[in-house]
Amino acid sequence: MDAIEEKxxxxxxxxxxxxYVASAIGVVRVRVAGDTVGEFGLCDRTPARDxxxxxxxxxxxxxxxxxVLDIERGDREARAAEADAxxxxxxxxxxxxxxxxxxxxHGSDLIAASPDGDVARLPAEADTDSEPHExxxxxHNGVATVRAIxxxxxxxxxxxxxxxxxxxxxxxxxxVRDVSAAGVPLAATxxxxxxxxxxxxxxxxxxxxxVAADPQTDPGRLTRAHAVSGEAIxxxxxxxxxxxxxxxxxxxxxGIGYGKTVYAVTERGSFLSAxxxxxxxxxxxxxxxxxxxxxxxxxxxx
Numbered sequence: 001m002d003a004i005e006e007k008x009x010x011x012x013x014x015x016x017x018x019x020y021v022a023s024a025i026g027v028v029r030v031r032v033a034g035d036t037v038g039e040f041g042l043c044d045r046t047p048a049r050d051x052x053x054x055x056x057x058x059x060x061x062x063x064x065x066x067x068v069l070d071i072e073r074g075d076r077e078a079r080a081a082e083a084d085a086x087x088x089x090x091x092x093x094x095x096x097x098x099x100x101x102x103x104x105x106h107g108s109d110l111i112a113a114s115p116d117g118d119v120a121r122l123p124a125e126a127d128t129d130s131e132p133h134e135x136x137x138x139x140h141n142g143v144a145t146v147r148a149i150x151x152x153x154x155x156x157x158x159x160x161x162x163x164x165x166x167x168x169x170x171x172x173x174x175x176v177r178d179v180s181a182a183g184v185p186l187a188a189t190x191x192x193x194x195x196x197x198x199x200x201x202x203x204x205x206x207x208x209x210x211v212a213a214d215p216q217t218d219p220g221r222l223t224r225a226h227a228v229s230g231e232a233i234x235x236x237x238x239x240x241x242x243x244x245x246x247x248x249x250x251x252x253x254x255g256i257g258y259g260k261t262v263y264a265v266t267e268r269g270s271f272l273s274a275x276x277x278x279x280x281x282x283x284x285x286x287x288x289x290x291x292x293x294x295x296x297x298x299x300x301x302x
Contacts, residue, residue, distance in 0.1 A: 017259050018071075018299065020058050021271065022048035024292035027060060027092070034260050035273040037286040044069070044092045050102045051255075052110070052149070053297035054124070059110050060092060061100035066112045066122075067092035071299055095122060097135050104149025106163060111154070113146035119154060119161075119168055140168035151181020160187055160200075172200050177209050183217035186225065193227050193234075193243070204234065204243050212256035215300050224262065228253045233264075247283065255295035265296045 016033040026045040031038040046067060048060035058069040069092045095110075097120065102113040108124035112135070120135040140161065148155040152163040155176035161168040175190035185196035188208035194200040210228035213236075217223050225236035233247040251266035262274040264283070269290045272283040 019257060019259070019263055019271075019296055020051060020053065020299075021255075021265050021288065021290070021296045022051035022060055022294045023269070023290040024048075024294070025290055027051070027058075028288050028290055030271055030288060032259065032263065032273060035275055035284050037271060037273060037284070040271070040286075040288050042290075046092060049100070049294055050104075050149075051295045051297045052104045053299040054105050054108050054110075055300050056108070056124075057110070058092075058297055058299060059103045059105075059112075061103040061112060063099050065094040066097040066100045066103055066110065067094055068110070069093075095133075095135070097122070102146045102149050104151070104154075106152050111149045111163065113143075113149065113154065117143040117146060117156075119143060119146065119149075121163070136166065138163060138166060138168050142170065143168060147176060148178045150179045151185075153179040153181045153185055153187075155179040155187060160185075171196075178211045180211045180213045180225070182213040182215045183222045183225070184213070184220065186211045186213060186227070188227060193229075204229070206230075210253055210256060212258075214258040216258070224258060226256050226262065226264075228256075254293055255297075257296050257298035259298055263296065263298065265293050267291070267293050269293050 019030045021028040024047045026042045027048055028040055029043040030040040046062050048062055050061040052059050060067050097112050099115055100112045101115050104111050110122040113119045120137040122135050142158055143156055145157040154161040159173045160171045160176055162171045173187055173189055176187050178188040180186040187194045188211040190207050192202045193204040193208045195203050206229045208227055208229045213225035214223055222236050223238050227234045231248045232245045234243045235246050236243055251268050251270055253264050254267050256264045264272040269288050271286045271288045274283050
């Protein structure tokens with residue numbers, strides 16, 4: 001941890017929150033206020049292949065298990081501004097899933113996938129107070145390699161699947177690299193960026209790796225949304241209902257999240273925060289001292 005711990009001062013800046021970054025050497029917690037990066041440091045040394053968060057939990061997919069961290073409920077903004085990153089007693093604990101390649105959320109529940117393509121749901125609350133939380137495996141046909149999970153969507157090499165009544169139903173497309181379920185379902189694929197309307201409709205041509213949308217979006221609408229194709233970063237213009245390339249990155253972006261502004265992280269460990277007018281760029285960049293980054297998660301208000 002010593003090599004990547006940093007101390008910075010927010011003052012009493014409003015809007016401070018915590019963003020979690022998954023990497024091959026562990027999980028980095030980054031405190032941010034708007035587009036300003038504050039303290040950051042390792043909060044867990046377990047190599048993580050994927051990461052997701054609800055308002056209460058941060059979950060990581062590892063080669064051993066899906067592990068979860070219960071984060072303090074209530075005023076996280078005050079805690080982020082006042083707590084000391086070097087005195088954290090936070091611990092990720094196992095859930096009994098086994099080796100995992102992807103993890104995501106569906107409401108307050110967790111969804112995870114194994115290397116063999118088995119997909120399961122972990123309810124946020126058991127049916128009774130006396131029953132432990134247990135993974136419920138979803139029935140499906142044809143799921144092979146799961147690449148991303150978001151909301152009730154599972155992106156795989158054989159297309160998009162939707163979680164429905166304890167099963168996974170194939171919902172079209174192929175060679176899906178990433179999915180987003182907030183507002184309007186989106187899918188980043190090898191041959192285009194797609195949105196779900198009357199079937200899947202192409203929004204942009206090209207090969208896309210990453211797509212994300214602000215989870216605080218009303219159903220059926222997009223406000224803030226971003227997609228990555230190679231070095232090109234696209235943003236969604238809600239007024240014009242169009243996608244526009246507005247920035248480029250020489251490092252591969254592997255995750256995008258939303259708070260007061262837009263955050264992203266690159267595979268090489270650069271943490272990016274958009275300036276207040278994020279449609280114009282450029283993004284601020286802060287190296288957080290880890291490589292082989294796999295994603296980021298922003299715990300959301302419930």
